[in-house]
Amino acid sequence: MKYVNVVIDNNTDHTDNLYTYSCADDNVRVGSKVTVPFAMGNRIKEAYVIQTADQLTEEIKGLKAVDAVDPEISLSEEAVATCIWMKRQYLCRYIDAIKCFTPAGTSSKRGKIRTPYKDATGESSGGKALTPEQKNAVESIRPVIAAGEHNVFLIHGVTGSGKTEIYMKVIEECIGRGRTAIMMVPEISLTPQTIDRFIGRFGTEQIAVLHSKLSLGERYDEWMRIRRGEVKIVIGARSAIFAPLENIGTIVLDEEHETTYKSDMTPKYDAVEVAIRRAKKNHAVVLLGSATPSLVSSYKAEQGEYHKILLKERYNGTPLPDVEIVDMREELKQGNRSIFSVSLYEEIKKNLAEKRQVILFLNRRGYSTFVSCRSCGYVMKCKECGISLTYHKSRNEAVCHFCGHSEKVPVLCPDCGGKYIKHFGTGTEKVEEMTREIFPDYNIDRLDLDTTTKKGSIDKILNSFRKGKTNILIGTQLVAKGLDFSNVGLVGIISADITLNVPDFRSAERTFQLITQAAGRAGRGDRRGRVLIQTYHPDHYAILAAKDHDYDTFYQSESLLRRQLGYPPFSDLMQVVLSAEKEKDALELCRQIAEEFIRGVGEEERRYVLGPQAAPMNKIKGLYRYQLLIKCFPGKRKAYTKVLNNIRLKISTDRNAKYLISVDVNPYSFL
Ligand SMILES: Nc1ncnc2c1ncn2[C@@H]1O[C@H](COP(=O)(O)OP(=O)(O)OP(=O)(O)O)[C@@H](O)[C@H]1O
Numbered sequence: 001m002k003y004v005n006v007v008i009d010n011n012t013d014h015t016d017n018l019y020t021y022s023c024a025d026d027n028v029r030v031g032s033k034v035t036v037p038f039a040m041g042n043r044i045k046e047a048y049v050i051q052t053a054d055q056l057t058e059e060i061k062g063l064k065a066v067d068a069v070d071p072e073i074s075l076s077e078e079a080v081a082t083c084i085w086m087k088r089q090y091l092c093r094y095i096d097a098i099k100c101f102t103p104a105g106t107s108s109k110r111g112k113i114r115t116p117y118k119d120a121t122g123e124s125s126g127g128k129a130l131t132p133e134q135k136n137a138v139e140s141i142r143p144v145i146a147a148g149e150h151n152v153f154l155i156h157g158v159t160g161s162g163k164t165e166i167y168m169k170v171i172e173e174c175i176g177r178g179r180t181a182i183m184m185v186p187e188i189s190l191t192p193q194t195i196d197r198f199i200g201r202f203g204t205e206q207i208a209v210l211h212s213k214l215s216l217g218e219r220y221d222e223w224m225r226i227r228r229g230e231v232k233i234v235i236g237a238r239s240a241i242f243a244p245l246e247n248i249g250t251i252v253l254d255e256e257h258e259t260t261y262k263s264d265m266t267p268k269y270d271a272v273e274v275a276i277r278r279a280k281k282n283h284a285v286v287l288l289g290s291a292t293p294s295l296v297s298s299y300k301a302e303q304g305e306y307h308k309i310l311l312k313e314r315y316n317g318t319p320l321p322d323v324e325i326v327d328m329r330e331e332l333k334q335g336n337r338s339i340f341s342v343s344l345y346e347e348i349k350k351n352l353a354e355k356r357q358v359i360l361f362l363n364r365r366g367y368s369t370f371v372s373c374r375s376c377g378y379v380m381k382c383k384e385c386g387i388s389l390t391y392h393k394s395r396n397e398a399v400c401h402f403c404g405h406s407e408k409v410p411v412l413c414p415d416c417g418g419k420y421i422k423h424f425g426t427g428t429e430k431v432e433e434m435t436r437e438i439f440p441d442y443n444i445d446r447l448d449l450d451t452t453t454k455k456g457s458i459d460k461i462l463n464s465f466r467k468g469k470t471n472i473l474i475g476t477q478l479v480a481k482g483l484d485f486s487n488v489g490l491v492g493i494i495s496a497d498i499t500l501n502v503p504d505f506r507s508a509e510r511t512f513q514l515i516t517q518a519a520g521r522a523g524r525g526d527r528r529g530r531v532l533i534q535t536y537h538p539d540h541y542a543i544l545a546a547k548d549h550d551y552d553t554f555y556q557s558e559s560l561l562r563r564q565l566g567y568p569p570f571s572d573l574m575q576v577v578l579s580a581e582k583e584k585d586a587l588e589l590c591r592q593i594a595e596e597f598i599r600g601v602g603e604e605e606r607r608y609v610l611g612p613q614a615a616p617m618n619k620i621k622g623l624y625r626y627q628l629l630i631k632c633f634p635g636k637r638k639a640y641t642k643v644l645n646n647i648r649l650k651i652s653t654d655r656n657a658k659y660l661i662s663v664d665v666n667p668y669s670f671l
């Protein structure tokens with residue numbers, strides 16, 4: 001007879017505890033999926049074993065027995081340990097963490113394993129001869145793997161330095177030693193080339209690709225292949241970090257600075273942190289790769305927590321693109337009101353004449369930014385969210401980019417009855433229209449959320465650009481993410497100010513990253529490329545540093561500011577959001593929670609609690625939102641999360657409560 005502590009598969013905070021059962025099946029172990037009779041009615045529920053024991057330390061009255069042990073599905077001990085850690089780290093329930101590690105969906109019962117990407121035609125095995133920089137990188141990682149030690153490497157390599165080649169060599173090394181690997185990319189649909197290269201090198205049998213387009217049945221099949229140990233490499237986006245691999249030797253996070261690695265849904269985990277946690281338990285190495293490492297990662301490298309590897313040159317020696325800043329205030333003075341500065345127009349013309357391709361980047365989709373009345377200043381806003389609606393010309397509608405609500409644009413102003421309702425500002429849809437007007441003889445395409453809703457549309461747009469059919473590609477940040485095309489001569493950044501003006505302490509960091517990444521798409525072949533940055537803030541340090549490809553200077557200025565203000569990487573920033581139907585209630589409860597938190601952690605912490613204040617998105621889907629921001633300095637995380645979690649539980653388990661509470665540690669957006 002064994003005794004087990006289990007977590008019940010229940011979606012509530014009331015039952016987020018460990019429940020003890022006896023178990024007659026000797027096959028039961030930590031991580032087993034079981035069924036148990038639960039609560040008064042003894043309904044059979046699914047559950048997961050967190051602990052096992054041969055004896056009970058004290059007698060339990062009315063101890064029930066496990067109903068059955070699932071022979072197919074189980075978590076590894078390491079996965080269970082990671083779940084317990086996640087619960088503490090991200091203030092989630094046990095079951096929220098466990099669900100990350102278990103397969104969604106059920107067996108497809110088709111008897112045939114369906115592998116996605118089976119038609120991929122990648123490069124043949126062997127790989128390329130490494131450049132000296134690539135070789136140095138691999139050589140400094142190899143001994144750590146040989147020794148079976150854990151370490152984190154921050155591979156800071158300029159755009160086009162060939163980081164993927166390093167990942168593949170390191171993974172090869174691991175597999176040669178009988179170990180496994182996780183290869184993470186920020187967005188799978190944008191990285192078909194990377195996947196092709198891996199499949200070409202390692203073959204489909206050894207690889208599982210996890211992505212959101214898989215059906216539930218496919219996902220289940222892939223999960224089982226991995227769990228049975230048939231797969232050596234798992235490639236995927238954020239959730240692939242939970243792949244049920246054992247004996248992991250390497251975890252790679254490509255473009256480690258990308259916000260997609262942070263989950264904004266429960267559990268609100270950070271895949272970089274989970275990767276390091278899992279790697280430690282597996283004695284594995286973590287490779288964090290980027291041309292623009294996050295400030296947090298660079299700081300950790302500086303502190304000696306990570307080992308930094310620098311790659312300063314593109315693999316083929318082509319210099320980084322030549323970057324020019326265009327002061328849009330001057331354009332205005334010259335009477336140019338178009339979205340194209342004279343220099344940008346001339347550069348586009350020149351590149352098209354030379355048969356080189358052009359990328360135009362603007363980090364805002366839609367046609368205009370807002371719809372407003374010229375006579376009275378009325379602005380169309382989302383009734384649910386309170387944010388201004390964006391005009392989409394192709395649909396002839398004003399759309400809320402937060403909740404998706406859309407409505408027709410009125411002919412007359414609903415406020416003053418005037419007929420001067422107009423749309424202002426620029427989005428990618430308008431850039432496309434303008435570009436078509438000015439360059440009617442060229443093929444122009446657009447890559448943003450609106451043009452990629454249909455299945456396969458991303459592939460289509462990227463393929464036609466790769467083949468050279470598209471002359472000008474216009475897009476949002478999707479075009480800044482790792483695309484590797486050799487014939488791009490020019491990248492034009494229509495407005496660098498959009499990200500700069502977002503109310504977030506990371507806006508400068510994001511701007512620097514986006515410009516550098518977008519610029520990095522230019523001149524990846526043999527000929528040098530050119531980049532034009534249009535801005536009303538030509539003297540901003542983020543823009544100047546991006547122009548000079550000068551990460552270090554940016555890092556120094558930015559970390560100085562962050563240190564003074566006590567922002568990450570010098571603290572963890574915790575966001576507590578209270579939502580309620582009445583604005584007054586949300587504010588009042590937020591106030592109470594602030595006091596309760598301070599009582600819990602001590603009066604001397606009061607100065608680290610900011611707010612309550614209305615969240616920048618004051619109203620979402622009809623609920624008013626108020627927030628507290630808490631700066632949590634090193635050594636305090638445990639105490640803070642404990643108090644916060646108790647507050648959260650009190651609210652979430654109160655059946656009469658009219659509020660919602662959400663706690664997010666280092667969210668990627670504070671809106
Ligand atoms: N040693 C090499 N020999 C030949 N070609 C190489 C070599 N290393 C990399 N390449 C090629 O260089 C291109 C860029 O490599 P990769 O996509 O890995 O760059 P990256 O460092 O990830 O850049 P980014 O940060 O811009 O995404 C690819 O087309 C790749 O095939």
Ligand SMILES: [Zn+2]
Pocket residue numbers: 382383384385386400401402403404405621
């Ligand atoms: Zn809305």
